[in-house]
Amino acid sequence: MPPAPDAPRSPLIATHCPYCSLQCGMNLRARGTQSTDPAEVVEVVERPDFPVNRGALCGKGRTAPAVLSSRVRLTGPLVRRPATGRLEPATWEEALRLTAEGLRRTRAVHGADAVGVFGGGGLTNEKAYALGKFARIVLGTSQIDYNGRFCMSSAAAAHQRAFGLDRGLPFPLEDVPRTGCVLLVGSNLAETMPPALRYLTELRENGGKLIVVDPRRTRTAEQADLHLAPRPGTDLALALGLLHLVVAQGRTDEAFVRERTTGWEEARASAMAHWPELVERITGVGVPQLRAAVDMFCGAPTGMVLTARGPEQQSKGTDTVGAWINLVLATGKAGRPLSGYGCLTGQGNGQGGREHGQKADQLPGYRRLDDPAARTHVGRVWGVDPDTLPGPGRSAYELLDALGRDVKALLLMGSNPVVSAPRAAHVEARLGDLDFLAVADVVLSETAELADVVFPVTQWAEETGTTTNLEGRVLLRRRALAPPTEVRSDLEVLHGLAGLLGHGKGFPTDPEEVFEELRRASAGGPADYSGISYRRLEEEDGVFWPCPEPAGGTGTDGSAGGTAADGSAPGAVSEAHPGTPRLFLERFATPDGRARFVPVVHREAAEETDAEYPVVLTTGRVVAQYQSGAQTRRVAELNAAAPGPFVELHPRLAARLGVAEGQPVAVVSRRGRAVAPARVTDAIRPDTVFMPFHWAGGGRANTLTNPALDPTSRMPEFKVCAVRLEPLPAD
Structure with missing residues (x-):
């Protein structure tokens, strides 16, 4: 029941939306209800003082508490029982033990690089940092990357x-x-x-x-x-x-x-x-x-x-x-x-997620993994010999493609590649060929359904942590309510596994303690967070990196402040560095301070159209769904607005094929087939069709997409592939 009109209002808890990289500011307030469902306990209230969105929220942000509901989220660990082949409830002790045994067994038989780690651009900075550290210290593997590779x-x-x-x-x-x-x-x-x-x-x-x-x-x-x-x-x-x-x-x-x-x-x-x-x-x-x-x-x-x-x-x-x-x-x-x-970065923490070590070639602070000085600095913070740190590993798609072959076991956190990866049916098969798969997620995603162990983890409103938005503004999300009894944070998962694998220290569960170590590890690096603290983030609307610790604070050797990546001074001893909202105004971050032109020439897409596949497919998003849809597809209001996939095509193309509005159409590429209803519009080129990629099953757009990789970034070619369209009977 709502509180009486004269009852005091619950205090507002300032936090941020769990979805895109705007990281819109919002307030959460207790509803005053007796319900035991977390989704009904808190409500979203506008936060007009936050400068990025100034109170405005999209439908996803307004309905974000719906995913907190025990009716749609994971509420306890699951393990796959050999007798039934199904995921069934388990204790945390059993789930952690089985995962540690699976990872240990794989390492012993096949070597450290037979164990892979796959992260997500929605993980907080603390989680991304801890995951990269866990992969390189506890598992000793080079095989770690994250779905942000698919973003920017x-x-x-x-x-x-x-x-x-x-x-x-x-x-x-x-x-x-x-x-x-x-x-x-x-x-x-x-x-x-x-x-x-x-x-x-x-x-x-x-x-x-x-x-x-x-x-x-x-x-x-x-x-x-x-x-x-x-x-x-x-x-x-x-x-x-x-x-x-x-x-x-x-x-x-x-x-x-x-x-x-x-x-x-x-x-x-x-x-x-x-x-x-x-x-x-x-x-x-x-x-x-x-x-x-x-x-x-x-x-x-x-x-x-x-x-x-x-x-x-x-x-x-x-x-x-x-x-x-x-x-x-x-x-x-x-x-x-x-x-x-x-x-314009896409994922919620796509910026911070790649800065602190869950990317195949990077160490915290956006340092290069193959840089001896970077390895020395981070090794000192972690208390390990830098020579023991593995080198760069495979990029995201290459890692997924190696599953079940070179990589035999996988720990996956906060990603759903069964829907989001290119050539998704192939990736799904690769996941199925693993000897062992453990997934940590807030919902039972299509990827989690394939796992041997599933860990239910806390969500944005149930934990404190930092994210970095598309501006480079480091923000603090605040815990507003307790998670269900059998739900733990990703940091607790890593802490438990590290302990069972012989690393009882170095993986704290307190996010602020993790952030303090992240500050030291990033000090002096391109993405220098050393001058940022939780206390400061509680008082400010975010701090822009680079923000080095002032002279006399923690620096690259643990004792002295550094220099900002754009060449600016770190600030006076007695004053906090103000952060760097605007980069490059005096010099660029190159050794000589000059920006570099790079000569480039046009070349064709990896897959051009031909007589068999005469139409170009491009993919993207719709306003009511987000990324792989693992969370937003569980929200009734969002599903009402965007209930399923569709194929957008021009009237001239539709007339040539004999396709009517709403008629099911099969879109076929060299990698597979997806079926969705036609949406006929002159808002698209006649030689192009569009599909949103939020859905699994028969309308999965990424069944079709091409995993051809950029030679530098290793980004797959999601936006261009050749297809043909096959009209299907309306029934």
Whole structure:
């Protein structure tokens, strides 16, 4: 029952949404009910003082407490019983013992690298840090990666090449409405991050211009002053064509290029090989539109290019993002106030998740695993000989592809690759071939259903921990209620397994204690968190990294403060470092302080259309579901809005195939077949179809997608593959 009108209101607990990388601020308040269902105990209340979303929430954020319900979540450990072959209830002691035995047995028979670890971009910084440490110290394996590899790894690689540092946005979102022009590439903010759409609305209200690049006329594209709709997989040619026109029209910023960059001559030569008429033939974007885009972008005194999964989830994603960065550099719209290039990170902690060690080639603080100095520093913090730390392992898809062959056992936390991985039916088969699989999750996902042991773990409202949003803003989520009795945190899972595997110390269960160690491990690294503390995060609306400890604090050797990754000073002894909301204003994070142009050339997608597979498939999200849908598909309100998959196709393509609205259609690629009802719309190119990827079963879009990998980032080519469509009877 609700409290009486004159009863005192329960205090608000400030926290953050568990879904996308905006990490919208929200408040939780106890309802005053006698219910024992956690979903009914708390309600979401707006938090208008948090600067990122200013109180706005999408449907996923508003309904987030629904997943806390014991009716939809895991409430106790499960183990697969040999007698029945089914997952059945077990005690924590049994689940931990069976997992430790499975991991130990695999190591003894096949070696340390036969044990794999797969993490998630939704894990807090503390969990991601502990998982990477567990893999490298307790298991001694190099075989660890995470699903964030599928999110923005191409942009991260391009950031590193051009700027020497990877942070999704080098400026806060509040700068976006104040710039002169935003060129948004492959992002549908209206559906993926609805509260962020206001920044584009305010941009236009302030007189700024918006250019959207997307093969579909999405709700975001409808807001644009100019919409460019290239054929999927041709974004690289489009960026090169725009740069060609910038050069040909004499609109490069020669002073900026000369004073703050290197490599321009080679990059310019590669762009000049992509003349407008050639780019029109490749992309389908007319030359007049190309010229209009250049006029709009170069005509503004300030400007930003923002990319998302569209250009990144390609087998040439790193070069594609690099081409857009070259455009920003050539026009002098980088390293200056209200200008720059940024990537819209997708997953809730996609930024922090890759900074602290669950990625195959990295150590905490965004240090390189193959850097001897980094290994020495982290080894000292962990109390181990750096020579005992394994080297870089396989990337995410390569790790999944090796399951059941080189990798015999897997510990998986916070991911659902049965739905989210490319060539998903193959990945599902690989998971089934493992000798042992343990999964920690909040729900019984499609991947957890295959496990030998399933650990039920705490959710966002039941635990304290930090995340890092797309701006590089480190945030504190606060515990609001206790979890069910038989649910424990991921940190407790790792603590229990480490103890059974001979490491009784070094894996605390208190998240603040883990964060304090993370601070020391990150000190002096590119992603330096050493100047950030829980106490500080409780008092501020997040702190932007790099934020080194002031001189006299904890530094790279455990005794002295470091230098920020962008070259700024660490701050005075008596004052906390303010954090770094805006990067690169004085210098880039390269050894010489200059940004690097990287010459790139257009190349075709790994799989082009042909007579047998004549249509391009691209995939994406819808507003009411999130990622693999493991959580959002359990929320009635969200399912009512988006109940299942669909195939979006143009009326001309539908007429040619004889497909009517709502008719089931089989979409067939070289990897498999998915069936979903047709959604006929002129908002998509006639040579392209679109499917959302949130669902399992017969409508699983990732059954079709191509695992061809970018050579640098190892990102799979989710956004482009060749398919054919087969109309099915309406019944």
